Amino acid sequence: MDAQENNEYLLMFNALDPVEENFLYNILQLIINYPLVWFNFLENILKNKIMISFRNRALIVSLELLTRQLRNSFEQIYRLMLKSDVVLNAIEKKGFLIIYVYSDAISEFFQNSGFWLEYLTAHACREIGFPCYRGALFKTKDRQISEVDVLIDLGKVLFFIECKDTYLCSEEDLKKIDSLRKRINRQSYGLFVCTKTVNLDFKKYGLGLIKYKYNYEAFREELKEMLAGRIVSLSF
Numbered sequence: 001m002d003a004q005e006n007n008e009y010l011l012m013f014n015a016l017d018p019v020e021e022n023f024l025y026n027i028l029q030l031i032i033n034y035p036l037v038w039f040n041f042l043e044n045i046l047k048n049k050i051m052i053s054f055r056n057r058a059l060i061v062s063l064e065l066l067t068r069q070l071r072n073s074f075e076q077i078y079r080l081m082l083k084s085d086v087v088l089n090a091i092e093k094k095g096f097l098i099i100y101v102y103s104d105a106i107s108e109f110f111q112n113s114g115f116w117l118e119y120l121t122a123h124a125c126r127e128i129g130f131p132c133y134r135g136a137l138f139k140t141k142d143r144q145i146s147e148v149d150v151l152i153d154l155g156k157v158l159f160f161i162e163c164k165d166t167y168l169c170s171e172e173d174l175k176k177i178d179s180l181r182k183r184i185n186r187q188s189y190g191l192f193v194c195t196k197t198v199n200l201d202f203k204k205y206g207l208g209l210i211k212y213k214y215n216y217e218a219f220r221e222e223l224k225e226m227l228a229g230r231i232v233s234l235s236f
Contacts, residue, residue, distance in 0.1 A: 010138075010139040011133065011136055011137070011138060011139075011151070011153070012136065012137040012138075012139070013133045013134075013135060013136045013137070014105070014135060016105060017103075019084070019085055019086065019102055019103075020086075020102070020103060020105045020106060022084050022085075023080075023081070023084040023085075023086045023102075023106060023109075024109075024119055026080050026083065026084050027077075027080060027084075027109075027116070027119075028116075028119060028120055028123050030076070030077070030080055031116060031120060031216070032120075032216040034076070035214040035215070035216075036214075037072075037073045037076050037077075038073075038116075038214075039214060040069060040070060040073040041070075041073040041074060041076075041077050042113060042116070042165075044070055044073075045061070045066075045070060045073070045074055046110060046113050047113050050062065050065065051065055051066070051070075052110075054107065054110070054111050056107070057100055057101050057102075057103070057104065057106075057107045058098055058099065058100050058101070058107075059098070059099040059101065059107070059110055060096055060097070060098050060099075061074065061096065061097045061099065062095065062096055063092070063095055063096065063097050064095040078099070081099070081101070085102070086101050086102040086103075086106045087099055087100070087101060087102070088100045088101065088102055113165060114163060114164065114165040114166060116165070117163040117164075117165045117193060117195065117212065118134050118135065118149045118150055118163045119134060120212075120216070121134075121149070121150050121161055121163050121193050121223070122134040122150050124216070124219065124220040124223050125150065125152055125161075125223070125227075127220060128220065128223065128224045128227070130152045130154065130159075130227065131152065131153060131154070132150055132151060132152045132153070133148075133150070133151045133153070134149065134150050135147070135148075135149065136148045136150075136151040138151065138160075138180065140180070140183045140184055141183075142183060144183065146176065146179075146180045148160050148161070148162075148180070149161055149162050149163045150163065152227070154231070156186070156187060157186070157187045157188065157189070157231060158184070158186055158187070158188040158189075159188065159189050159190075159191060159227060159230070160177050160180060160181065160188060160189070160190045160191070161190075161191045161192075161193060162176075162177055162190070162191070162192050162193070163192075163193045163194075164192065164193070164194045164195070164196070164198070165194075165195045165196070166196060167196045167198065169192075169194065169196075169198045169200065170200075171200060171201075173192075174192075174200060174201075174202065174204075174205045174207060175205070177190035177192075177205070177207060178190065178205040178206075178207070189206075189208070189227075189230045190205070190206070190207040190208070191207065191208040191209070191210065191226065191227075192207060192208070192209050192210070193210050193211075193212055193223075194209065194210075194211050194212070195211065195212050197211070208226050208230070210222050210223060210226065
């Protein structure tokens, strides 16, 4: 866990090693370039407790339940994992494939089906040219610690980005970002990145909203325009 401190807050974040960085780069390229493959894997395998389960650093996949289309998506992800050297061992037994992965960071990427959206959003921010942190812990002067999916630190301006790949998003999620913004003496802006439609009043808390529609280029441009617009408005 690395940390950065200034007069108003302590920022803590987990740095990735070269193997983890390489895997994340490769999987994000697949998500960007082959959105249908990723969507099939995500919605029909990764989020299906019958199709896949987890035990510590092991992914357990039910091969017998894979349809032809799902098998194609799974095999593309699995080949990428092998290519990225994050598969330590794999055992096929009684219709199941048990995959032992390289580290907790790799295991958590699959176990938390929303992490991909956080990494993708951080990737887009860096391509735009904004320094950012994914999965940051933000400790304010009042000693409260908030977890921020993606944090952009521009010195005088902070952006707190919450990423939700689920219908289970509530007003409490909006209040969390609103509360964090009020606890720091710094210009800031809150933004939600979602894949599902949620019926919440984001404007009530002055928060922005972008829906990721599995078109990375369009998403990055919308993110760029929104962040740039807020930087201009916060400067006055």
